Amino acid sequence: MSNNPRDQYDLQNVISSNRFAGLWRMLTGYRLNYISATVSMAFAATAKTVTYLMLAYFIDKVLGKNFDLRQLALMALMFIGLAALEGLSTFNAGRLANFTAESVTRRLRNYLYDHIQRLTFSYHDRTQTGELIERTTSDVDALRRFYAEQAIGISRIFMLFLINFIAIFSLNKTLALASIIVVPIILVTSIFFFKRVTKAYEAYQEQEAILSTTLQENLSGVRVVKAFARQDYERQKFENDNWEKFVRGRRLLLMHSLFWPVSDIACGFQMLAGFFLGAMMTINGTITVGTYIAYAGLVVWLIWPMRNLGRLIVQTSTGLVSFGRVMKIIEQVREPLETAKYRPLGVLLGELKFEGVSFEYNQNAPVLKDISFECQPGEKLALMGSTGSGKTTIVNLLPRFYEYTGGHIYLDGVELKDYPRKYLRNQIGIVEQEPFLFSRTLRENITYGVERDVEQEEIEAAARAASIHEVIESFPDGYNTLVGERGVTLSGGQKQRVAIARTILKNPRILILDDSTSSVDTETEAVIRAALEQLMKNRTTFIIAHRVQSVMNANLILVLDKGQVIQKGTHEVLLEQEGVYRQIYDIQTRIEVELEHEITWEESGERLISSHGKSTQLEIMSEPVLVDTAFEK
Numbered sequence: 362m363s364n365n366p367r368d369q370y371d372l373q374n375v376i377s378s379n380r381f382a383g384l385w386r387m388l389t390g391y392r393l394n395y396i397s398a399t400v401s402m403a404f405a406a407t408a409k410t411v412t413y414l415m416l417a418y419f420i421d422k423v424l425g426k427n428f429d430l431r432q433l434a435l436m437a438l439m440f441i442g443l444a445a446l447e448g449l450s451t452f453n454a455g456r457l458a459n460f461t462a463e464s465v466t467r468r469l470r471n472y473l474y475d476h477i478q479r480l481t482f483s484y485h486d487r488t489q490t491g492e493l494i495e496r497t498t499s500d501v502d503a504l505r506r507f508y509a510e511q512a513i514g515i516s517r518i519f520m521l522f523l524i525n526f527i528a529i530f531s532l533n534k535t536l537a538l539a540s541i542i543v544v545p546i547i548l549v550t551s552i553f554f555f556k557r558v559t560k561a562y563e564a565y566q567e568q569e570a571i572l573s574t575t576l577q578e579n580l581s582g583v584r585v586v587k588a589f590a591r592q593d594y595e596r597q598k599f600e601n602d603n604w605e606k607f608v609r610g611r612r613l614l615l616m617h618s619l620f621w622p623v624s625d626i627a628c629g630f631q632m633l634a635g636f637f638l639g640a641m642m643t644i645n646g647t648i649t650v651g652t653y654i655a656y657a658g659l660v661v662w663l664i665w666p667m668r669n670l671g672r673l674i675v676q677t678s679t680g681l682v683s684f685g686r687v688m689k690i691i692e693q694v695r696e697p698l699e700t701a702k703y704r705p706l707g708v709l710l711g712e713l714k715f716e717g718v719s720f721e722y723n724q725n726a727p728v729l730k731d732i733s734f735e736c737q738p739g740e741k742l743a744l745m746g747s748t749g750s751g752k753t754t755i756v757n758l759l760p761r762f763y764e765y766t767g768g769h770i771y772l773d774g775v776e777l778k779d780y781p782r783k784y785l786r787n788q789i790g791i792v793e794q795e796p797f798l799f800s801r802t803l804r805e806n807i808t809y810g811v812e813r814d815v816e817q818e819e820i821e822a823a824a825r826a827a828s829i830h831e832v833i834e835s836f837p838d839g840y841n842t843l844v845g846e847r848g849v850t851l852s853g854g855q856k857q858r859v860a861i862a863r864t865i866l867k868n869p870r871i872l873i874l875d876d877s878t879s880s881v882d883t884e885t886e887a888v889i890r891a892a893l894e895q896l897m898k899n900r901t902t903f904i905i906a907h908r909v910q911s912v913m914n915a916n917l918i919l920v921l922d923k924g925q926v927i928q929k930g931t932h933e934v935l936l937e938q939e940g941v942y943r944q945i946y947d948i949q950t951r952i953e954v955e956l957e958h959e960i961t962w963e964e965s966g967e968r969l970i971s972s973h974g975k976s977t978q979l980e981i982m983s984e985p986v987l988v989d990t991a992f993e994k
């Protein structure tokens with residue numbers, strides 16, 4: 362990370378309705394380099410032109426006169442000097458332009474990476490990852506090419522055109538004017554193609570983004586693809602998308618290749634006409650042979666910019682399109698982390714009050730309706746309800762991942778919206794329903810949210826509390842084991858427990874456990890629950906669970922249905938009521954009783970065998986046949 366003040370430039374300033382203005386602003390901090398590149402380019406162009414003018418002088422004035430060795434040597438030296446100047450200047454211009462292009466896009470890439478992670482949850486909900494990857498890679502690269510090649514190329518073209526025109530003009534006015542007749546034709550065709558190429562390139566980039574998304578989704582969902590044996594379907598889908606990209610790419614190239622012959626033919630005619638006119642004028646004696654030879658050299662470099670101007674105008678469109686696509690991200694408003702009306706001092710107590718809270722992810726599709734409840738600091742609150750009833754949504758409001766649209770939430774007596782998000786997120790710990798672990802070591806994953814230095818003992822204590830320490834120790838690399846693609850693959854339950862350890866270590870004031878023990882067996886759940894019991898002491902805790910066992914000792918249980926609280930109270934109170942809670946309780950206890958029954962039945966079977974002295978419990982498990990024979994007796 363560089364501390365260069367140029368890197369601190371806020372790219373929000375680049376936003377502009379005029380793309381050229383935006384591109385110019387993007388150069389902030391590097392403009393001097395870029396201008397130097399242009400000046401170098403001018404030197405190179407001038408050196409080239411002067412070479413031809415000297416050639417005219419050499420032929421007319423030196424050659425044919427008395428052979429003066431000193432003058433000849435001087436001329437030779439000057440030619441060499443000019444060639445060296447041209448070479449060096451061209452090299453320097455290229456170096457500076459490339460340096461600028463790389464620097465500006467490096468800054469842009471860093472900015473985009475940071476910016477994207479600061480955008481709101483709802484932006485990420487509606488934006489595809491592939492699309493974002495495409496814009497931060499392919500489009501940024503198009504911008505790099507724009508600065509390294511196209512923008513500087515255009516300066517070079519103007520410089521060459523101007524200097525060579527002036528030179529020819531100084532040789533002969535008629536010849537000069539006759540040599541640029543084709544310019545309007547080139548300009549008109551360039552603009553004609555510019556518009557079409559812009560459209561074609563836009564379509565091409567869009568399709569490329571679709572392809573990236575398909576690829577990215579297929580890779581992250583490769584298990585589902587395999588499990589459903591959908592490889593053929595996915596291949597077909599990819600091939601279709603890829604074919605569409607091919608079609609659009611072909612259209613784009615067709616535009617380019619249609620443009621080329623048009624401009625080439627026009628320029629070819631222009632050159633021939635110039636040569637012809639020049640030759641006629643030499644024969645008539647209007648101009649000298651030296652002038653004609655210089656003209657023949659100069660006119661090539663007058664036509665060259667015209668030919669390339671069109672190409673560059675057309676290519677510039679790609680830079681402009683990519684600039685627009687990148688701008689779409691930069692324009693997005695960040696989620697303010699620090700700004701807030703209220704400046705909390707110290708830590709939260711954890712007193713909460715929901716007053717008629719409503720919320721919708723998308724307009725006119727309410728997900729939460731009129732939610733009201735309150736709890737004291739340190740209390741345990743449980744949320745139950747069918748899937749999709751809004752449990753996760755309620756807890757997502759607390760760290761201000763989303764803003765509630767109606768009602769009030771008071772945290773320690775202050776409206777939640779007045780708290781800075783960063784503060785809330787530091788004070789609230791969530792074990793998410795589908796925890797995500799980074800492809801880093803287990804240690805880095807567990808210490809992820811902690812900003813201070815942590816001792817190994819602390820990490821291990823957290824891991825023990827989450828019942829994951831033994832599992833980690835069993836890996837050859839222990840806490841240094843890499844997770845994910847390059848390391849071990851953890852089971853769902855193990856991941857959940859690593860996530861629990863991560864939250865334990867964070868030591869939050871409000872703890873949210875979103876279905877946190879759903880992927881572990883009942884026995885492990887009991888162990889974790891006992892450990893969490895410790896952790897829940899003195900801090901407000903939200904437990905989302907489906908098992909009555911997990912919620913029965915909460916201070917308040919909310920039963921949700923379709924975004925509304927349908928029952929509210931303690932376990933005892935809710936059991937008294939006719940309602941969903943009792944139904945769930947009845948079903949779950951019935952299942953448990955049945956299970957218990959089965960277990961005792963098996964146990965009695967075991968006893969039967971043991972009493973016969975023929976088998977042990979271990980054998981029952983490994984060889985069920987023995988059980989059968991035992992029963993037959």
Ligand SMILES: Nc1ncnc2c1ncn2[C@@H]1O[C@H](COP(=O)(O)OP(=O)(O)OP(=O)(O)O)[C@@H](O)[C@H]1O
Pocket residue numbers: 486722723728746747748749750751752753754755794
């Ligand atoms: N990011 C989102 N954008 C739009 N709608 C969403 C979003 N997240 C959830 N929803 C919708 O909100 C409703 C409530 O979802 P929520 O995740 O809160 O359910 P839940 O009670 O946690 O369910 P589960 O027990 O399955 O986890 C669902 O209808 C869901 O489709």
Ligand SMILES: [Mg+2]
Pocket residue numbers: 752753754794875
């Ligand atoms: Mg949920």
